[in-house]
Amino acid sequence: MPHFLNSADADFDARFAALLTMKREDAADVDDAVAAIIADVRERGDAAVCELTARFDRFDLTPDTIRLTGSEIAEAAAGVPDAERAALELAAARIRAYHERQMPRDESWTDGAGATLGWRWGPVDAAGLYVPGGLASYPSSVLMNAIPARVAGVGRLVMCVPTPDGVLNPLVLLAAQISGVTEICRIGGAQAIAAMAWGTESIAPVDKITGPGNAYVAAAKRRVFGRVGIDMIAGPSEILVIADADNDPDWIAVDLLSQAEHDESAQSILITDDAAFGRAVAEAVETRLVTLERRAIAGASWRDFGAVVVVRDLDEAAALSNRVAPEHLELAVADPDALAAKITHAGAIFLGAWTPEAVGDYVGGPNHVLPTARSARFSSGLSVLDFMKRTTLARMSPDALRAIGPAAVTLATSESLEAHGLSVQARLDRLNR
């Protein structure tokens, strides 16, 4: 049974707060192990990577076989059935079209003082994309990470995917091929992150690393942050659905389950203004759970972290949702645009009953790499901006320096930074000669 809350109950605030701070993940303390792995890869390069791969993935590599050859990739990709290839290509085209609109503008202008100011965006030279192996090896995640990088103009795009016992997922390779990945390495874990951040004999270092991963990967990304850029530290998935009574309870039930099936730590929350509808959805979830393939995982997530929250009205629903700052927010209500206008924090919003969140996981167009664990309060889903950086530009005319330079000298002096002031004053002296 999920948690049932009603905003009219006396203990609601305490129970809702508990729902927000509920510890869903026991982050294993792997930091010391990860520090040792990174040091080993920095020190011994490929040799360390191959040894660690043999130990963790039970797979023997040499420096020559870390990287997949073009024919290995082509052969695997060629075996993918047509229907799946077509679906991946449709998804890729839609993701590309959406992200192309995110390209930022360069600007340049001259202001009243005669200063020409502006900025210019450019891509990172090389990006590294981590793709988990095993259960969570999703071709859709390859598209969602690689396509924004390529749209941004990144020239070199390295993908690391572990192949436990040597097993490769052909769909992952096809997704890499479709989205323009330039190198694929069959390594994973903290050793892959270390190799991409510091480089080895066979892998040149990258500038930015993105992509999901387990506790080792997350700890390694945190450690290499600063040496390279990273996207975010992703937590278990979440969905919040705000639905009025004018919905099919079964639709909302499968929407909740579509996050719950990801992970026992996932969290699915329904907020509704109709208690009977809330109960009907909970019943529909139980019905679906009887036959669902991943019922063990989805059932555990729903039982431990799922919730049905009954509120007085949709304004209250919006306010509660903003406290959650959900990764995914479905608005299955009569006027979803009006409700969306009241939402201040959410990774992605899915408007109306015809927009199940899963459409956004694959073919909607927006990115499915989104801020979890309430971090939509301060961060955004993956975008082309994550693979670009901005250089600011300034050019002073002599008149501009005459107009604003003296203020710089005053402030430099007040900060006891004499050379700062002198560098401006030397030029002002010339102008005043």
Place this chain on the structure above:
Amino acid sequence: MPHFLNSADADFDARFAALLTMKREDAADVDDAVAAIIADVRERGDAAVCELTARFDRFDLTPDTIRLTGSEIAEAAAGVPDAERAALELAAARIRAYHERQMPRDESWTDGAGATLGWRWGPVDAAGLYVPGGLASYPSSVLMNAIPARVAGVGRLVMCVPTPDGVLNPLVLLAAQISGVTEICRIGGAQAIAAMAWGTESIAPVDKITGPGNAYVAAAKRRVFGRVGIDMIAGPSEILVIADADNDPDWIAVDLLSQAEHDESAQSILITDDAAFGRAVAEAVETRLVTLERRAIAGASWRDFGAVVVVRDLDEAAALSNRVAPEHLELAVADPDALAAKITHAGAIFLGAWTPEAVGDYVGGPNHVLPTARSARFSSGLSVLDFMKRTTLARMSPDALRAIGPAAVTLATSESLEAHGLSVQARLDRLNR
């Protein structure tokens, strides 16, 4: 004596690489101490903050006096001389005007399939600004952090500044007042970062923390990353000047010294296509060092990490500069725009001999919080975007779902995520009835 390199020399590549990887900072390993401080503040709140402030800043606080009152701020700010107030106000107005142009656009469109897509930007609710105490307590940094936050629309802006022995810098308070800071707390170090990230009885938690600090502050920011957003982990300052022979060697010398005076770990590099000019600049540096107030710091920086690099031509200069990815780049050449077009990695570019970098530290308009330690390869200076986040929006019409939904079902099935597929299929079944 700084390092003298000539790209025509046989050992140039090795020496230039050494210049890039030179360890300028002995990052003290304060991580365990910082972890303990953060745990203490989470556990005991204000009581821990007050005890730590007494210990580290030799200053007794109570929960009631952590936050400065309006009259304390007003009184200190009122004592600032008119010239300095006017200079701060000029700087604030120019910084505001520049950053207002950075406000991102919201977008919404309906594509050929009938999907309405887009995104929306919004500010974080609350931001925390760290301002170092003592020597590095710079009012200009208050402006550079606080103004972008306010332009972004952040409603609550908390500033933490330690006041060792109770000493406050009135200019810092005036800068906070001018730039719209809403709370000022006289605390510093890891305890201030912990208080802003987790909250205490007297300080509500914020969503994003920015601002420079010492090794403790940097380690604390790294640790709270994820709980809140952070800007970057700043290292010692750097300048790279590309100058041709048609420059006054003294101007370039003071420009190099304006970074060197920040910190013994700062790095100032001149790249020139004229060896005699390079020698003349080095001589001018020595002349200025005789009288410079901060000659001990600037001299140590220049001697240990400074460099004059002689190259064949400006194309080579641009290529070397891109390997450095400098925080600040001055282009004191005849055609700075042409040279700037060849620059791929730099935090900020200052074009032409009338644009000393120090103008950008105070009154230029662009932000002076910039990526150090080669991180301009993948990151940007502080901007309004650092205080905003983007929510993606998607709305499917029934026709859109009919067109693209089947591909989502195919991909969900291939990823063994049945409920994902069911959430789409349940709707498609209704459409096909």
